[in-house]
Amino acid sequence: MGVVSSIDESLDNTRVGSAASPQNIKKKGSDDIQNNFLTLLLTQMKNQDPTNPMQNNELTTQLAQISTVQGVEKLNETVGNLTGQLNENQKLTTAKLVGQGVMIEGNKISLFEKQNPQATASNEVIATPFGFELIGAAGKVVIEIKDKAGNVLKTIEMAQGLKPDVYRYEWDSSDTAG
Template structure:
């Protein structure tokens, strides 16, 4: 395949495009296209009509065309390098979270609280909580065992100075100081997983509330071209699913 340019005929965009199809259809970089462009340009200058030489504007236009192709290739390489560096930085940030506790959606990962006790009788409960889009008057929490029996109920009221802080908009984490792993009679519940439900109301109207559960970051895994947090038996989570770090 050849490209011809008549005397004093400017190389337009179609000619530059044809240059990219040379060398048996193999992909060419901007350097290959530039070399071919310059060869044609030199031949064009050598064979121009002395009585009608190429105008400076024509020459400048042709050089600008090939410079644009070269500039786009360099820009793509630079952007690719920047994206790669950002991905590496994000991965390192996630690795730094290994061993940390986080709060994730209970609707997605299950509304569970884990209870365990040691030989001394000390009871440990994992954190749980909720996220409110706007302030509420009353928050009600119900904790049930695996059989569905209620073991504890709690209420936070905006008019109560001791619990009003839990009624504001935003993320609220309830730790062992809120539920100590005991039932309403003060008896310790058995070790295991307990389910919880949360409701919110304002002036007798139910509000949207998002339950949150505790999970620990065990590692970082690559899945479906993205890096996710490994939460063990809970599953995996993206960074945008984390509602709070503990």
Template sequence: MSIETQPLLAELGLTARPVERKRELGQDDFLRLMTEQLKNQDPLKPLASNEFLGQLAQFSTVQGIESLNASFAALVSGVDSDRTLQAAALVGQSVLVAGDRFRLSEDGGLSGEVEAPAAGPITIEIADAGGAVVRRFTVEADAAGPLAFTWDGLGDTGQALPAGDYRIAARFAQGSQTLAVPTYLSTRIDSVSLTAQGPILNLAGLGRASLADVRRFG
């Protein structure tokens, strides 16, 4: 007596799932097939030694590739773990990064460095989002190299500037020429994003930056 399974399963609220068949041969399957071939070979026409060695070589190659894949996967996993730990250690650290745009917070203020090309005065300008210069001041470099500066968040008339987006520029006067000077801003790492291109730092008031943009930690 035969029983129709589909209606019965439907009444029970069940569905039949097709059996998944194995499509790839593993190492055990390969070895089992080769063993059966040796057991069932024609005694009058035994497997030639070169064929036997060729199959052994194929088996060794398959085994070696699978071992290599496993080792590579373990290596990648270890590298990812190291990157995660290193990124976590960066959170909360102070950094000095290359940049000219920043967001002024409610308490105001900005600090950083300029790269003086030689001894002499360097003019620093702070402009608002519309491009209007709201503060201009000068720092004196004794020699070529990094020179620290601090801005109190006040405008030229002494008023506290509102929070928002600003831009900083530095210029060095050399004779009749005026040279643009690189600026580096101090901030804190709020978080780190792990990407295929490497860690991306999410900086307080400055947005995103790569490790290549960092001039100094601490």
């Protein structure tokens, strides 16, 4: 019991309180690395063999190593900050797209059934709207919709003489037979 009470009395509560914030921990960790390095270096120099002292290049190498470690720590912190800023920017950009139509590159059209409570026969099949972009004028544009096996389900001929622009199309999921 005497050992436990002496351990309890020796706890330093000020250190526990100051370590609560992550910034203090990070800064303290960086300072600890440098302090430990300098303590180790001084101890090494004090205890070296007087007939074979530490060479200048050894000392320079050790000093360069601690500088490299500190540089890597700063680089990691900077990259972390940039990543956080990019994530925030992406969230803001995404929020601007709510309610807007967005076209992404692809070569597939998804089909799904819309559950229609008023339908008496079958549910309506709906295709994903798609679009295409012309970077130059086109005399004739033909869209071929194929199944997984590569068989042409439908051929759609667009209007003649389309100008450079982005065009949207909604397929009614019918094939060439209707």
